[in-house]
Amino acid sequence: MAELWNPLLERMPRDRLERRQIRKFREQAVYVYENVPVFRRKLDRAGIVPEEIDSFEDIRAVPTTTKDELRRAQETGADDSDGSSGRTERATETRSTPYGELLAVEPEAVREYHQTSGTSGTPLRQADSGRDWEWWSDCWATVLWSQGIRPDDRVFFPFSYNVFVAFWAAHYACERIGAEVVPGGNLSSAERVQLMDDLEATVFMTTPTYALRLGEVAEQEGIDPAATSIERIVCAGEPGASVPGTKAKLEERWGATVHDHAGATETGAWGYSCEGDSLGLHFNEAQFLIEVVDDDGDPVEPGETGTLIVTPLDRHAQPYLRFEQRDRVRLEEPSACDCGRTFRLADGGVLGRDDDFTTVNGVLLSPTAVEDVVRQHDDVADEYKIVIDEHDEKESDVVTLISEAKTQDVETTRTELRHRLKQACGLSFRITLREQGALERPELKADRVVDQRVNHV
Numbered sequence: 001m002a003e004l005w006n007p008l009l010e011r012m013p014r015d016r017l018e019r020r021q022i023r024k025f026r027e028q029a030v031y032v033y034e035n036v037p038v039f040r041r042k043l044d045r046a047g048i049v050p051e052e053i054d055s056f057e058d059i060r061a062v063p064t065t066t067k068d069e070l071r072r073a074q075e076t077g078a079d080d081s082d083g084s085s086g087r088t089e090r091a092t093e094t095r096s097t098p099y100g101e102l103l104a105v106e107p108e109a110v111r112e113y114h115q116t117s118g119t120s121g122t123p124l125r126q127a128d129s130g131r132d133w134e135w136w137s138d139c140w141a142t143v144l145w146s147q148g149i150r151p152d153d154r155v156f157f158p159f160s161y162n163v164f165v166a167f168w169a170a171h172y173a174c175e176r177i178g179a180e181v182v183p184g185g186n187l188s189s190a191e192r193v194q195l196m197d198d199l200e201a202t203v204f205m206t207t208p209t210y211a212l213r214l215g216e217v218a219e220q221e222g223i224d225p226a227a228t229s230i231e232r233i234v235c236a237g238e239p240g241a242s243v244p245g246t247k248a249k250l251e252e253r254w255g256a257t258v259h260d261h262a263g264a265t266e267t268g269a270w271g272y273s274c275e276g277d278s279l280g281l282h283f284n285e286a287q288f289l290i291e292v293v294d295d296d297g298d299p300v301e302p303g304e305t306g307t308l309i310v311t312p313l314d315r316h317a318q319p320y321l322r323f324e325q326r327d328r329v330r331l332e333e334p335s336a337c338d339c340g341r342t343f344r345l346a347d348g349g350v351l352g353r354d355d356d357f358t359t360v361n362g363v364l365l366s367p368t369a370v371e372d373v374v375r376q377h378d379d380v381a382d383e384y385k386i387v388i389d390e391h392d393e394k395e396s397d398v399v400t401l402i403s404e405a406k407t408q409d410v411e412t413t414r415t416e417l418r419h420r421l422k423q424a425c426g427l428s429f430r431i432t433l434r435e436q437g438a439l440e441r442p443e444l445k446a447d448r449v450v451d452q453r454v455n456h457v
């Protein structure tokens with residue numbers, strides 16, 4: 001059995017682990033109540049006495065936190081209901097920081113500035129103290145160690161990290177493990193694959209989209225990716241590394257093991273794949289309270305799908321309780337994996353953002369199900385788009401898959417894709433296959449669903 005980063009926590013018996021979660025949630029709730037006025041007012045309105053939280057049922061009574069609510073508190077210092085009347089002395093004192101009313105510490109305690117990508121609205125600014133930064137790198141070290149990264153690895157980061165936290169935290173986690181780090185920002189894709197090859201890097205970290213792209217670029221440069229020294233690829237930012245078709249394609253192209261991770265600027269690195277036999281992500285239940293809930297906010301049973309509510313249990317400078325992560329996952333018991341961890345799993349990883357799931361002709365369309373079909377077909381290239389239009393002559397919505405054919409026999413490929421998509425998604429697709437290289441190649445994450453329906457919500 002593989003050595004663990006923190007065997008005590010990662011193999012803690014469930015009853016002890018759950019008692020620890022309740023205790024740490026209570027401590028975090030007390031801390032938030034005492035130090036973040038916007039949340040104190042919210043807890044008061046809900047009638048929550050933080051010191052009295054003593055069960056998961058008590059925790060479920062604590063109101064959830066949304067991203068919009070955080071943005072408002074950061075921009076104006078006002079919360080949802082009582083507007084400017086709730087402004088406190090402390091909020092006035094901290095207005096000179098970029099963090100508005102969300103800062104729980106004195107401004108001088110902030111060590112790191114990061115922000116969300118802003119793909120779904122105004123970016124949220126995130127403050128981290130020195131203690132937070134230690135925590136971030138420990139969470140990421142848990143991810144990387146679980147995936148086999150060791151001090152003798154040379155880890156290549158093919159990105160400029162900018163203000164985004166994930167690669168910074170992973171960089172520091174590599175240092176913590178003792179692995180060598182190569183920051184490969186400000187280079188072209190061709191220069192990156194050349195440098196990885198020259199340096200004999202053993203690991204690189206990326207989005208699945210960019211891992212496929214780098215493989216394509218390597219081949220154009222006359223480098224066989226499978227013949228390079230890359231042994232592991234750590235993916236983040238998109239579901240692909242837990243989608244069987246994409247994972248298999250990446251592993252074959254690079255001759256490497258592909259791992260997945262999930263996290264967010266607001267919450268931290270909460271999920272990771274291991275070297276066990278599961279195709280999914282363990283929740284890091286030592287550092288996070290993870291709830292998977294249905295549309296009514298009730299917990300789902302193992303085997304069922306729901307959305308995530310995440311509470312980081314040790315966040316210091318800008319802490320949140322019960323953050324609505326809006327990622328959709330299928331919950332599984334720890335026994336679904338043979339690695340010995342007692343952490344539950346997201347079976348199949350993150351299935352998509354809640355916003356990515358849309359109903360087409362009464363059927364819920366899963367973007368990762370489409371991805372799996374496309375990536376499993378040998379005669380279809382890596383890139384694709386899903387376009388949804390409304391109202392054909394039968395008054396039905398029309399969903400079109402656009403990709404690229406790698407074969408002359410386009411008609412057979414089209415028929416096969418239509419059949420497999422019908423089986424996987426329960427929907428009839430129109431298939432448009434262009435010539436190879438026709439679609440744009442994204443450099444980081446891909447936005448592959450284009451919903452053109454006027455009344456789409």
Ligand SMILES: [Zn+2]
Binds near residue numbers: 276278339
């Ligand atoms: Zn495992």
